[in-house]
Amino acid sequence: MFLITWLLGGTVPTKKTIKTYEYKSPPLSLFERLFLDRFWAALPGAVYPPWLAPNVITLAGLVCIIVAIALVLHHSPALDGAAPTWVYAAVGVLIFLYQTLDGSDGKQARATGTGSALGELFDHGVDSITVVLIAVCVQDAARVSYTDETLWLCVAASTCTFYLSNCSLVAFGRQQFFDVDVQELIVCLTVLCLYCGIVGATSAPRWMITGSLCCMVLNCLQLIWKLRDTEYLGRRCKALAAIAGGVAINAATIKQVSKEPFFATVPLVCCIAAAAGDLSRRLLLQRVADLPEIVDFVTPTGLLLWALALWPGRTRVVAAAASLAFYGVAASRTVVATAGALGVRALTVPTVRRSARARTPRKLD
Template identity: 25%
Template sequence: MSGGVYIPKSREKNLHTYKYSGADDSLVSKYILGPYWNWLVSLFPTTIAPNTITVSGLALVGLNFLTLLAWDPTLNCGAAKLTPGYDARGPNDILPPTPLLARFGFPESVIAKQEGSGSACMPAWIFLTWSLGLFAYQSLDSIDGKQARRTGMAGPLGELFDHGCDAINTTLECILSTAALNVGRSYWSIAALIACLINFYLTTWEEFHTGTLYLSAFSGPVEGILMICVIYLITGLAPSGSQFWDRGILSVTGLEHFPFIAKNLRDWNLPLNDAFLTFGAFGLGANIVASYSNVARARLSRKQSPLTPLAGLLPIGALLTCMTLWMTARDAQIMADGQSFVALYCAFGLMFAYSVGLLIVAHVTKANFPYVNIALGWAIMGTIDARLPEPILQNSLGGVRLVAFGVLSMSFGLYGHFVYDVITTITKETGKPCFWVPDSVKPVEAKKAEGKKTK
């Protein structure tokens, strides 16, 4: 037998030596959510597989995404601010908001169409369900490892499954967040996805080189998700819904009523969504420094070059460069068409999940770093076609949509094949099923009870 497509026979034996290593410096995890997670996992019987818990959480996020597709499938609500007479100020606001980017960061192709009338904006209750769904996802995602240890099902498949679901959730939450923050099909939505995917990739890249999954005092899986839950909650409770985030930060905080600030800082009355996303950029910079510091320290302790791992950032750099160049090609024709934009946005999310999956497989099987993959190949080809003076395929609205949905379909098929092949290979090698706990595997509680009886 030659093994699977992604895990060759020669690497299967390394699955048995894999052992998870993690470090969480979050005070929220330790003192607030930790006790809640310990209580929550105790409610699940040991007959439920940890991967079942993980995929159940992702299903809730998928349901949130379906509500977005049902109400505003092309993210038109954010474009409502392009219509004549739109005023982002609240009833009592004095200063007008001053966006960092002209016309709230929308490309000229979207501005010219002035598509949004506000009629597609979602009702408040949807954002409240998003907040509940994401919090439930975080809860289930945080106890699957605990359930794995309770049931004796801990292993490499659990890490692959957990990280895979997290990678999918990253893209889905990014597009949901841009809808909630009312940035729609603007450059901000592309920047948000770039920041989210880099953050996630850095964590996985760091784990590959250090052997440990580090979660800092402020991490995406804990504080980041809680912050997004609060954004959804505020959007759902605000009278103006997602348009609340277009208000100026000096107006919302009341600082505009101080004469000195109103006079000297009026040009810095950033919309709340601009301010939040700018804050995220600073957070990304801090995470880059922290991740590389951990990698460099680990490499130096093994007397290895701290510079070599930087080559591992080239795949994600190439993928996100392709996404940016493709999305903005030909006067941002992808962004001008909501159907194409959402389809390609999700396609790049799947390409990213596939790239991260390859990296995790390499980590648990002790294989070489995966620098190249097929998804990057068609991302490059699609970008080149879009950037040609006369595109071969993307030379009309129909062609643009055909390519966008075609790439989405290919990415979905590729990632689906990856998931199936990896699950099949690991379950055959380890003897541990993916979605149920076999009778042959005794829960930890049962083993402890047997040990007491023996004594």
């Protein structure tokens, strides 16, 4: 029974274990204070109809990034900037749409009175995947190449930063953001991709890539310092180290496992995204429910990420498919169980709640 539960992604919330808490908005970063927050707040009612569920908006943002990474990997599997210019223009637009949808789903939740712990779980679960995929898209626009270890170090660093940010959410009840943080970074990446959509992929100077990596490491260190007196620097950092180690060993062996860029990069990107998403899902479950933890630095998706470093040739797609399947099943179980425990609907706005939203606003999103 333990093995089956482990393979299915661990235990899930029930009505007895679900927590009740009040959502606390994180501090706004610079661009959010200047213009982003007002832009997002204007969308419910003006663009979003009242019957549109916030989680559907979140899913639409994920679809945007999946389309973006699919375009990049299809046209430039070696991540060396070989895609036509229109691909980078499309990626820039899709990243902008993702940021807009991701920033406004909570606004829609408050406008429709449908906020819940499920929305937070949904939102952060999607973000844990998109940080990986966006990092890969931008590295291609900068012509870094899949054989360059720095590319995968940047992917690992972005994953670590977001995971530690979620650790701060679980530890303190709200995420810890700085004046210059992820929203400012996404705006800059959008501009970069749109620029590449005009002139084509541009070889970024080495100092820019190294500088970006150093900034992410510095962000990680700041979050670790804030978490220093909590339990998350022990058990949770072991889980994070398992993923970072899996990325590192794949980066070191990627030249040997496959001579075909497509079968080298696509399975690795899929496995990293699935492992990062599953790791954040397990962490965020502790935010929404009182659950016994399974040792979460040994997971099916994590093991497949490590195994991929020794998986040769075209059969690597088997590992990628298995990793995505494990994560898909676990994420689906979590969403269905959490919705049932809370008595809410994941992808629809109930008619009763639509008519009563003005009388019974909820603070959770």
